[in-house]
Amino acid sequence: xxxxxxxxxDPLGMHARPAGMLVKAVAPYASKITVTAPTGTADAxxxxxxxxxxxxQGMELTFTVxxxxxxxxxxxLQAFLTAxx
Amino acid sequence: xxxxxxxxxxxxxAIGPAVVYxxxxxxxxxxxxxxxxxxxxxxxxxxxxxxxxxALYEKAKVEIGEEQAAIVEVQLLxxxxxxxxxxxxxxIEGGAAAAIAALDTGEEFAQVFAAMDDxxxxxxxxxxxxxxxxxxxxxxxxxGFQLPEGSFLLVAEDLAPSETIQLPKERILAFVxxxxxxxxHTAILARTLNIPSLVQSDITFEAAESCKILAxxxxxxxxxxxxxxxxxxxxxxxxxxxxAARDALEAYRGKESITRSGKxxxxxxxxxxxxxxxxxxxxxxEGVGLMRSEFLYLGxxxxxxxxxxxxxxxxxxxxxGHRPVVIRTLDxxxxxxxxxxxxxxxxxPALGLRGLRICLTKEEIFRxxxxxxxxxxxxxxxxxxxxxxxxxxxxxAAKALCAKVRKELEEEGVPTKDVPIGVMVETPAAxxxxxxxxxxxxxxxxxxxxxxxxxxxxxxxxxxxxxFYDPYHPALLALMAHIAKAxxxxxxxxxxxxxxxADPKLxxxxxxxxxxxxxxAAGRILESRKLVCESQV
Numbered sequence: 001x002x003x004x005x006x007x008x009x010d011p012l013g014m015h016a017r018p019a020g021m022l023v024k025a026v027a028p029y030a031s032k033i034t035v036t037a038p039t040g041t042a043d044a045x046x047x048x049x050x051x052x053x054x055x056x057q058g059m060e061l062t063f064t065v066x067x068x069x070x071x072x073x074x075x076x077l078q079a080f081l082t083a084x085x
Numbered sequence: 086x087x088x089x090x091x092x093x094x095x096x097x098x099a100i101g102p103a104v105v106y107x108x109x110x111x112x113x114x115x116x117x118x119x120x121x122x123x124x125x126x127x128x129x130x131x132x133x134x135x136x137x138x139x140a141l142y143e144k145a146k147v148e149i150g151e152e153q154a155a156i157v158e159v160q161l162l163x164x165x166x167x168x169x170x171x172x173x174x175x176x177i178e179g180g181a182a183a184a185i186a187a188l189d190t191g192e193e194f195a196q197v198f199a200a201m202d203d204x205x206x207x208x209x210x211x212x213x214x215x216x217x218x219x220x221x222x223x224x225x226x227x228x229g230f231q232l233p234e235g236s237f238l239l240v241a242e243d244l245a246p247s248e249t250i251q252l253p254k255e256r257i258l259a260f261v262x263x264x265x266x267x268x269x270h271t272a273i274l275a276r277t278l279n280i281p282s283l284v285q286s287d288i289t290f291e292a293a294e295s296c297k298i299l300a301x302x303x304x305x306x307x308x309x310x311x312x313x314x315x316x317x318x319x320x321x322x323x324x325x326x327x328x329a330a331r332d333a334l335e336a337y338r339g340k341e342s343i344t345r346s347g348k349x350x351x352x353x354x355x356x357x358x359x360x361x362x363x364x365x366x367x368x369x370x371e372g373v374g375l376m377r378s379e380f381l382y383l384g385x386x387x388x389x390x391x392x393x394x395x396x397x398x399x400x401x402x403x404x405x406g407h408r409p410v411v412i413r414t415l416d417x418x419x420x421x422x423x424x425x426x427x428x429x430x431x432x433x434p435a436l437g438l439r440g441l442r443i444c445l446t447k448e449e450i451f452r453x454x455x456x457x458x459x460x461x462x463x464x465x466x467x468x469x470x471x472x473x474x475x476x477x478x479x480x481x482a483a484k485a486l487c488a489k490v491r492k493e494l495e496e497e498g499v500p501t502k503d504v505p506i507g508v509m510v511e512t513p514a515a516x517x518x519x520x521x522x523x524x525x526x527x528x529x530x531x532x533x534x535x536x537x538x539x540x541x542x543x544x545x546x547x548x549x550x551x552x553f554y555d556p557y558h559p560a561l562l563a564l565m566a567h568i569a570k571a572x573x574x575x576x577x578x579x580x581x582x583x584x585x586x587a588d589p590k591l592x593x594x595x596x597x598x599x600x601x602x603x604x605x606a607a608g609r610i611l612e613s614r615k616l617v618c619e620s621q622v
Contacts, residue, residue, distance in 0.1 A: 020158065023162065023165070047162055047165070
């Protein structure tokens with residue numbers, strides 16, 4: 001299992017668009033990816049669940065990546081977060 | 086070039102692309118009973134929705150920019166959401182038809198988002214609804230009526246009030262309908278918006294759909310599909326001329342409406358919603374002579390709450406300030422029906438349970454409206470009038486309820502003001518009884534459209550009766566004179582809020598009769614003022 005901690009820098013927080021992009025970004029991997037925010041936990045493949053977190057700028061998100069391709073998935077996820085959130 | 090005719094309801098010239106409005110198909114598909122079949126239908130609908138939204142996304146990106154396109158993109162993503170798809174599939178397995186499953190699941194999610202403690206996420210509930218309604222429409226076989234960007238001329242068989250209120254009015258250059266009459270709702274709307282329009286036109290949907298440019302000449306009642314060079318030039322010249330005439334009327338802005346012999350007339354506007362009040366102020370109306378409350382009740386799924394009504398009335402009161410506003414209480418029924426009120430279908434709705442009759446039989450509908458009006462009264466100069474009065478007892482009963490409502494509000498500590506109570510005179514009975522009603526009412530306002538229909542026994546929705554619907558009929562004018570006299574004898578004022586109030590052929594006559602208020606579409610105010618100021622009466 002890999003774990004990534006990431007503090008949101010996007011002034012709008014994790015609004016619909018980055019949430020949608022996250023769903024797309026994690027889609028190719030077999031690993032199970034879960035996001036935990038102070039407001040709750042969501043499966044990173046589920047857009048509405050992610051949106052329901054209403055995660056804001058400055059909030060710390062914890063991603064857990066678990067599965068056969070977790071190495072690659074975690075590396076790519078880290079890159080995605082830095083670029084988009 | 087193709088051309089044809091129609092009955093013009095507002096003069097002017099419009100030139101632009103045509104859009105054909107087709108009614109939404111409302112037949113609900115029943116479930117086939119087989120979840121596998123329903124799931125397959127849903128999958129197919131998803132694919133169609135994906136294609137529609139992708140096309141919309143590309144178009145939005147090019148034509149309006151990234152930001153708007155992103156909204157469409159979010160809906161595309163929601164379409165793929167696993168929770169939503171799971172929800173739909175579960176509903177289908179539970180026996181629901183695909184269309185219902187798509188709609189209900191969307192609504193569930195929308196409500197969750199609407200209840201969140203986050204403004205941005207609250208607003209996303211609209212995206213979810215938009216997305217699930219798209220699927221629903223596809224599954225109902227409705228290909229979806231999609232308006233293009235920019236301005237256009239709207240071609241339709243006919244338009245119901247609930248349909249017209251959902252249209253982006255600022256983008257409509259003209260209405261061309263195949264049905265309707267000069268007093269139908271489309272015609273009233275055209276006059277409110279000041280756009281040249283034709284009703285009862287012989288235009289075909291094929292002609293409208295296949296042309297690049299449609300032109301309407303509201304002076305002659307002619308439409309042209311793909312007008313040739315010469316015609317186009319002629320139309321543009323007319324358009325300029327009309328604009329020049331409008332400019333000339335500007336000289337009357339801000340002036341008092343007073344005849345040469347010194348008779349003062351209040352020229353006020355007919356409105357349907359707070360936005361219309363802004364238009365009325367812009368048009369230099371001296372007040373509102375008729376606020377049609379029912380538009381707050383149409384185009385929705387449930388009764389508006391007292392709070393919603395209050396906000397709307399308050400807004401109008403504030404916009405109009407010291408200028409008087411006459412609110413007509415709910416006039417649902419007849420040609421304006423709403424499904425959520427559960428009113429029975431009537432053989433003869435114009436003579437049925439409508440107007441004040443509904444209000445007096447269903448206090449749960451009437452009371453919130455009266456409370457809203459009294460609460461809003463503190464913010465401006467409000468008057469109220471009741472539609473469809475035929476007997477004195479009806480007016481007395483409604484007045485008693487008004488007094489009760491006001492007392493309640495006072496006990497609750499809510500500020501209210503005196504709200505003069507008037508009668509909208511639109512039944513022959515009320516006209517004949519004007520002398521008695523005047524002793525109970527603070528004012529009269531004649532609804533000439535219905536008074537004509539009831540006096541002459543001519544259905545105003547029936548286009549074939551056009552030549553018999555004669556607003557200049559001597560019987561009608563005799564009633565009008567009687568109403569004005571009864572008002573004067575009893576020391577109350579009388580006005581006119583039907584279409585005739587703006588009729589240049591009759592305005593002088595009405596002033597002579599003793600009417601002191603004429604309410605009309607906002608666009609007619611300045612030309613009426615010119616007429617009044619030039620009048621000798």
